[in-house]
Amino acid sequence: MKARVLRNADVLAVVDLLRGQGYEVLAPFCGRGRDTCFDTVTDDNREHIQIHLPNPYYPPKRFVFPHIERLMKAERSNGDLRIEPTYEAPKRAIFGIRSCDVAGIYHLDRFFLGKEFSDIYYEKRRRNLLLINVVCTDPERDIGKECFCMCADTGPAARDHFDLQLMDLGEEFMAVAGTAAGEALLASPIFRKGTNKHVEKRRAILEQLRGNFESTMTSWFSGAVRYVSQEKVAEKTWEEIGQRCLECGGCTYVCPACTCFTVSDRRTGAKEVERVRTWDSCALGGFTRMAGGFNPRRAVHDRRNRRFFRKLSHYFIQRELSVACVGCGRCAAVCHGDIGMPTVVEMIRRAAAQAEAR
């Protein structure tokens, strides 16, 4: 990677550059209290873009996999039925996407595009999306108490899968391209060549950041992968987890690497119907209910079991060549019963240790 640097004052010029090229730029803004969100940059709000702030809660996966998305519409007129797909693929750039979320988008790429069937709705949106990653360097503002990208090996600085990466070195920013599109941006005069001094500064900052994560489950995460893959987690552990689940679906909705959805038809007029895809969750009882009433995962602990297998089992990691957990910590923040990934990994570890002790 060829390193470049740019002045602090020029960081937002990257946003201007992208807007100038016709991109709708999504950037992070502050809401009430500690709430933050990605929102469209306009001339009015450009000054309020934040670089260092808590990672927006509403995951950026929604820019390639929307919360609710129209797939097609059907119209009846004069006895004729006209069906047409409805694609929406705006030219967008996410400025300030975190390394964990970059890994999340990569995982969705593997899921939606990686095998024989390619999801055309996802593909069209993804093709028009640029990712400008910003490295988390501020331990007070960027890193939350639930973050564990270190354990998931996705951060704080992503190694690839971004178009451009910006990192705050203090007196200036470092910029690195990950794709040809990113490389093209570096042609702008705001970027100068970086030196070994800058590369060394980057390494030093990343080294120091390692100590700023509250979560200490680095080794346990891989342990959990092993236990789950080898089916060494007792039924009782899943039941304990299920007992604390209130079936809200939140973990699935906030997860950058979760892909569950459902499809339904809704009437939009007297002779019009639209088909929409909406986020769904394997946490919900009806998700696997079949016509006739049979449900292979009726009990809540069976559904919790399923989630963690999907995230941790070797079978799935191999299938996508990507881990479905990016260490963002949102599931820990959203969960009513405190059974997000960090806590579950801890519970699995403790149960395994107790079993081994016997």
Place this chain on the structure above:
Amino acid sequence: MAHQLTTCTYCGVGCGLYLETSDNRVIGVYPSVSHPTNQGKICVRGWHVHEIASSAERLKKPLLKKHGELEEAEWDEAFEFVAARLQQIRKGHGPDAIAFLNSPRCSNEDTYLLQKLARAVIGTNNVDQGSGVFCNNSIDVLLETTGVAAASTSLADLAESEVVVVDGVDLGRRMPTVGGAVIRAKLRGAKLMVIGTRRHRVAENADRFLQIRPGTEVPLYGAMAKVIVDRGLMDLGFIKARCRNYEDFLQQVREYDLLHAAEACGVPAEAIEGAAVDFARARAATLLYSTSMEARSRDTIRAVVNLALLTGNMGKPGAGILALSEQNNLQGVCDMGMLPDRLPGYRRVDDASARAELETLWQAKLPSASGLQAGSLLGNGAASPVKALWVCQYDPASAAGLEETAGLFRNRELLVTQQLFMTEAARLADVVLPTTAYGEEQVSFTSTERRIQLAQKVIEPAPGLMPAWQQLTRVARLLGANWDYTSAAQVMEEIGQAVPFYSGASYENLGREYGRQWPCTKDRPLGTRYLFGENGTKFKFAVVPMPPQIAAATEFPFRLFFGSSLYYWAQDVLVRHSETLKREYRVLWLDYPQGFVEINSEDAKQLGIRDGQKVRLRTEAAAAEATARVTPEVMSGTIFVPYFLREVEKKLLQNRADRSQLVPVRLEKEAA
């Protein structure tokens, strides 16, 4: 794209969430991390609010019944018709021939103006909030014992409770955010005690789960109080300084007996004793009960309050009573006086000085006699004196505990409804006035922890649609009242003058952070986290007599009891418009198309009854058939019947007016 912080209006928790909009459509929703009530968490219903506003089945124009059929009309035509008919009926039959019903789904502004229309313009106290009589029990008891008809503490305070007691309510299904707060309190080291008949999700997490026979809460709480008194664990300092009627209470409590209670409730005496001691020893404890729970008698609520007073668990962090108003704006609707015997702010209608104050503010004479309650209003059919009914966002099909109302609605000379969709009630109406929906209007709602919050306008409604409060203003003007409200904020200004504990709750103040918990006054603009913190409030112990023992009849060994069931929300008009919520909340309709009664798994095994099988329930005098739903959640020896099984209810209750009574039955497999 825009993100707006607003409040969810699904249930009484009032979670903070953001709605994302684009091109005048709500395209997404997510929780607010900083909101003090839910702190980044919402339930499955909140995650789907964005699917609702854009339904194609929304009514867009008013409907008037002409020649026996509902036809589209113009707004002016509809308002003029309503005003003219109301005037006619009032002239011919008097103001009490007109009644007003709303539901907890209504905002504070809609509710305030509805009851003002009734009282100040029409001249009747026939107003009620139609969710059933049960929350009125809680209001009366709390006013009598603590002086304030609301939760005394906040949800965030659960994090500081050493002991949390949950009475009955299935928090996990009905108010998940509260359920989560309770579970997390337990994970942090609080002792969680659940007392109730049903083994629900939160009960699975309890340190102590006292699974009691239905209807035996009073002996249980009485026995706990006795243990506390016998062991000298009460907070005498608090009692002496802040409570009245202690001697009478003591005398009654001495009549309770731990062993009798154990016998009546079906739990071991040691469990009751242990629970009492744990509770009394806590530095700070919170008691939660649902004000909406069917068959929660006044005595049960009195007994809960007594326990709080006995142990000094009022007016300090981490302690108090969370009287949970489950449905949406139930708290606000009652605060606004949508009650036949109480004015806004809870003063009684027969309180002359209260009336005088409002008469000055409203510039109208107010009626002093209590009005009809929703139950008696709708239960009298042809004999009822009420000729005209105005219903706002109310659908009788979804009200727990009220009679089949279709036939009763039909007997009115005038039925006006304000609705979003064509519901059962709307079909019978003479006038249907469609209103704006969630997200299309800026109004306020009050949560169960007294938090008055703004529900924001994030999209433009279809042309012509306006909020219910605006329609009420138009009709009032046609009736001669000089109402000139042009914004919901303006209505709130007046509410602040009518309801002292809302006096500081201007929209400007409410919009600054996360709403305000009342009392929110000019002196206390930031609101009040927990009540009774200052010395001075005098509480009153209630004397709760020993209830008669329910005899165990060996021939009829099962106890049948009725309730609104987990599927209360399934009736919810809004649930029907979200694919996922429909699937989750209505799946039981698919699995049990003829309804179901719930039977404990062990009992079913013993009698050889399979899930989905037809069973017969026999009392001494009657029998009814139903389909069995077998579940370990229901207590052994009991059978739970959801209210929507009207046939079963009618046959087995027969003349029994009091649905809170338990019916002894025999359970049989139906012959093939």
